Amino acid sequence: MSQSSVQDTMDALVKELNQHSYNYYVLAMPTIADYEFDKKLEELSRLEKEHPGFADPDSPTLKVGGDITKNFVTVKHRWPMLSLGNTYNEQDLRDFDERIKKAIGDNFEYVCELKFDGLSISLSYQDNQLLRAVTRGDGTKGDEVTSNVKTISNIPHHLKKADTPPLFEVRGEIFMHRAAFERLNREREELGDIPYANPRNFASGTIKMQDPKEVSKRPLDAFFYSLNTEKEHYKTHWESLQALKTWGFHVSEHTRLSGSIEEVLEFIHHWEKERFKLTYDIDGIVIKVNSFTQQQELGFTAKSPRWAISYKYKAEEVETLLERVSYQVGRTGAVTPVANLKPVLLAGTTVKRATLHNANEIERLDLHFGDSVFVEKGGEIIPKIMNVNLEKRKPGAEKVIYPLNCPECGTLLIRKEGEVAFYCPNDEACPPQIVGKIQHFISRKAMNIDGLGDETIESFYQKGLVNHISDLYVLKDKAESLKTIERFGERSIENMLKGIELSKQMPFEKVLFGLGIRYVGETVARKLALGTRNIDNLAAASLEELTAIDEIGERIAESIIEYFGNPAHMEQINLLKSHGLQFEVVNTVITLESNKLTGKTFVISGVFENHSREELKEMIENNGGKILSSISAKLNYLLAGDNMGPSKLEKAQKLNVPLISEEDLIELLK
Structure with missing residues (x-):
């Protein structure tokens, strides 16, 4: 066989196998037997070994997975993956459009995306090679899942284009087509496994599997919609999307460039009806300002870009019967009512339960057992009862009454003034609170104890091995009892005890968050730790001292005082102290390159020739300066680049704020 014939045969096999994969996974309409498919795959594999120079970098033979991943590595994002502001109504979009015009004028375009x-x-790609794949995580850092992502057929491992930046990131969405989801869910049910609720959960669960070979058996797809580079490579978002297509990335063909908010609304209305004809799920439309310069001018809030917004479609609604109401007790003692429904199909999934939120919601709906109720998915995720069809209520139907006592331990429920939730105050003896509190303590965002999971904690509690957080630190003395737990062998015990020991190194803010004090989330725990420095100061702090700390209001302060006023809680803290946990802030010294900019404030605006905005920000901060987000009379310098927004320039000139260039900043640092 000639060289050209070999190349043609290999190219034909790649094309044919990719088409068969699409028919099987996406359309759920296979046109070839599995045996024939495998034979063709074997033939392609043989030819690639004999003629490696002709092998396609994204050959179907490569999409079979690598080694098993024991633990996913946490990776910091070079560019944060911020979330978008959401809206469900057109007026919010028009208001968004007015804010854009007010900031940058009328000369701009939008890009509309599904x-x-x-x-x-x-x-991340470096020198045209896929370097790593990282999940969104908390937006700042995520899990590296490169081996799993490499099994997705339309994600390139190598790029052939020469016009790519040396280092860049591509953002996108991994999903599963509905037909493939339904087929795989049927297979799970036949095997006796619990089916997934929706394609999104199935895709997410698949990416977090530890064996890439198993991931490769589950058909995933991906669309890409964002390019990030160190220096500006294109002037507009639209140009970058076209480039991504030419580089080999799967970009949705339904993206549209729009010149006005009216065109945006037309696009939204079109897809509100047409979305059900797609082979995959969408839940709205994303609208972005096209120009990168204008995006930089508009900037960001703490959580999202000001130059983009997400319009979400309202959920579908169905009617079904309320059969009974059950009550769940959370780790903080809050008692949540749950409606148990006659199963009904809603937004592609079977719904059996819906949240009722609290006692006020039950009263508002005036629920009676056997009522015919209208259910929708709030944000197309959590089913919720919207209202009751009173015409179908049966005479003499029994009214749903929220309980006075805890359904788990019988303690009289309490509700504080100004709050809607009832909760059980018996946090030291109410079973779901005990278990939930320990599960929260070991969780990833708190103490992050490897080798322990929610089910294990449940088993430990049932066997009397743990009743308090502090009991985790004496499990090493109960090795024989641990061995009696099903599927918990010596290796598992060893890993768990190692994880518990390592948790003693976690910083004070993580321990504080792990205690599970009501209203004390991650951010509040960090503020409290920095504001009080150690647990003793925090426990002794007055209401006035606590509310003087940034972002700490009266409700949080009162909860903290109540928590530390409980002798049982203080006993636990003393036990944790005795086991060596960290209960004070460890001071870290930040070394500056110089103090030349100490006391000086800067706002950065525009595009710069020699440095990125992030590099300029680091230069200023490393020499003692401070970056501000807005212009005021107290600002020392406006660092101005090309294409700076007219509104900022006008405000700076009005307030007599000095304008400096990139070169001027370098001079200040000499």
Whole structure:
């Protein structure tokens, strides 16, 4: 066989196998037997070994997975993966449009994109090679899942284009087509496994599997919609999307460039009806300002860009019967009512339960057992009862009454003034609170104890091995009892005890968050730790001292005082102290390159020739300066680049704020 014939045969096999994969996974309409498919795959594999120079970098033979991943590595995003502001009504979009015009004038365009319902992913490429794939995580850092992502057929491992930046990131969404989801869910049910609720959950669960070979058996797809580079490579978002297509990335063909908010609304109305004809799920439309310069001018809030917004479609609504109401007790003691419904199909999934939120919601709906109720998915995720069809209520139907006592331990429920939730105050003896509190303590965002999971904690509690957080630190003395737990062998015990020991190194703010004090989330725990420095100061702090700390209001302060006023809680803290946990802030010294900019404030605006905005920010901060987000009379310098927004320039000139260039900043640092 000639060289050209070999090349043609290999190219034909790649094309044919990719088409068969699409028919099987996406359309759920296979046109070839599995045996024949495998034979063709074997033939392609043989030819690639004999003629490696002709092998396609994204050959179907490569999409079979690598080694098993024991633990996913946490990776910091080079560019944060921020979330978008959401809206469900057109007036919010018009208001958004007015804010854009007010900031940058009338000369701009929008890019409209489908909002895919999947798992956000960031791919890093260096010298045209896929370097790593990282999940969104908390927006600042995520899990590296490169081996799993490499099994997705339309994600390139190598790029052939020469016009790519040396280092760049591509953002997108991993998802599963509905037909493939339904087929795989049927297979799970036949095997006796619990089916997934929706394609998004299935895709997310698949990406977090530890064996890439298993991941490769589950058909995933991906669309890409964002390019990030160190220096500006294109002037507009639209140009970058076209480039991504030419580089080999799967970009949705339904993206549209729009010149006005009216065109945006037309696009939204079109897809509100047409979305059900797609082979995958979308839950809305994303609207972005096209120009990168204008995006930089508009900037960001703490959580989202000001130059983009997400319009979400309202959920579908169905009617079904309320059969009974059950009550769940959370780790903080809050008692949540749950409606148990006659199963009904809603937004592609079977719904059996819906949240009722609290006692006020039950009263508002005036629920009676056997009522015919209208159910929708709030944000197309959590089913919720919207109202009751009173015409179908049966005479003499029994009214749903919220309980006075805890359904788990019988303690009289309490509700504080100004709050809607009833909760059980018996946090030291109410079973779900005990278990939930320990599960929260070991969780990833708190103490992050490897080798322990929610089910294990449940088993430990049932066997009397743990009743308090502090009991975790004496499990090493109960090795024989641990061995009696099903599927918990010596290796598992060893890993768990190692994880518990390592948790003693976690910083004070993580321990504080792990205690599970009501209203004390991650951010509040960090503020409290920095504001009080150690647990003793925090426990002794007055209401006035606590509310003087940034972002700490009276409700949080009162909860903290109540928590530390409980002798049982103080006993636990003393036990944790005795086991060596960290209960004070460890001071870290930040070394500056110089103090030349100490006391000086800067706002950065525009595009710069020699440095990125992030590099300029680091230069200023490393020499003692401070970056501000807005212009005021107290500002020392406006660092101005090309294409700076007219509004900022006008305000700076009005307030007599000095304008400096990139070169001027370098001079200040000499």
